[in-house]
Amino acid sequence: DVQLVESGGGLVQPGGSRKLSCAASGFTFSSFGMHWVRQAPEKGLEWVAYISSGSSTIYYADTVKGRFTISRDNPKNTLFLQMTSLRSEDTAMYYCARGTAGTYFDYWGQGTTLTVSS
Amino acid sequence: DIQMTQSPASLSASVGETVTITCRASENIYSYLAWYQQKQGKSPQLLVYNAKTLAEGVPSRFSGSGSGTQFSLKINSLQPEDFGSYYCQHHYGTPPTFGGGTKLEIK
Numbered sequence: 001d002v003q004l005v006e007s008g009g010g011l012v013q014p015g016g017s018r019k020l021s022c023a024a025s026g027f028t029f030s031s032f033g034m035h036w037v038r039q040a041p042e043k044g045l046e047w048v049a050y051i052s053s054g055s056s057t058i059y060y061a062d063t064v065k066g067r068f069t070i071s072r073d074n075p076k077n078t079l080f081l082q083m084t085s086l087r088s089e090d091t092a093m094y095y096c097a098r099g100t101a102g103t104y105f106d107y108w109g110q111g112t113t114l115t116v117s118s
Numbered sequence: 119d120i121q122m123t124q125s126p127a128s129l130s131a132s133v134g135e136t137v138t139i140t141c142r143a144s145e146n147i148y149s150y151l152a153w154y155q156q157k158q159g160k161s162p163q164l165l166v167y168n169a170k171t172l173a174e175g176v177p178s179r180f181s182g183s184g185s186g187t188q189f190s191l192k193i194n195s196l197q198p199e200d201f202g203s204y205y206c207q208h209h210y211g212t213p214p215t216f217g218g219g220t221k222l223e224i225k
Contacts (some may be wrong), residue, residue, distance in 0.1 A: 028201055043152075044205065044216055044217070044218050044219045045162065045205055045207070045216040045219075046215065046216070047148070047213055047214050047215065050212065051177060059212045059213070061213055062213075070186075071174055095161055095162075100167070100209075102150065102152075102167060102209045103150075103163065103209040103210075103211065103212065103214050104152035104167045104171065104207060104209040104214070105152075105154075105164060105207075106160075106164050106167075108161040108163070110161055116156075
């Protein structure tokens with residue numbers, strides 16, 4: 001079975017940094033593009049970033065461009081999201097999601113919660 | 119960016135009823151539309167992609183339709199496990215954007 005397990009969330013002060021991880025199993029990780037999607041408390045879903053299977057193509061939402069960096073380690077089946085200059089509006093549940101050829105998301109992790117507050 | 123508008127924002131219905139949720143795109147997205155279900159405290163699950171293709175394991179009481187800018191998700195004979203929130207999302211390139219969601223509650 002496909003499994004995506006996020007970790008690394010927690011409480012961070014405004015202006016701080018945090019690195020999220022997503023451990024993948026049950027599929028050939030190196031063959032799939034991967035995404036991060038977030039959901040602020042009691043709000044809707046917002047796509048954050050995408051990385052292609054071989055890391056050659058990367059996209060970011062305008063709201064995080066220049067502050068967040070998506071990366072992956074294919075031998076370790078792990079996806080990352082390095083977040084810097086964090087703001088209160090970055091407070092959300094962060095999900096990693098498996099990409100498809102059509103830019104929709106067929107499997108999601110359970111999420112990790114990031115709270116940015118002083 | 120393409121804006122996705124869902125309606126209604128909330129919906130109350132009884133077990134056994136049929137409901138329809140609509141989604142409008144701000145420009146032509148052909149059939150590049152996905153639907154997700156999210157239950158309280160859980161991650162979203164893919165229901166439909168390419169506007170009308172059911173994801174693996176999704177019951178046939180769910181159906182998607184539409185093209186261009188107007189889409190809908192229909193749920194026939196609501197079951198207790200169908201209550202939760204539903205989101206549409208265009209997958210016509212980047213950035214993919216979501217509708218604001220529809221919360222389906224038990225009447």
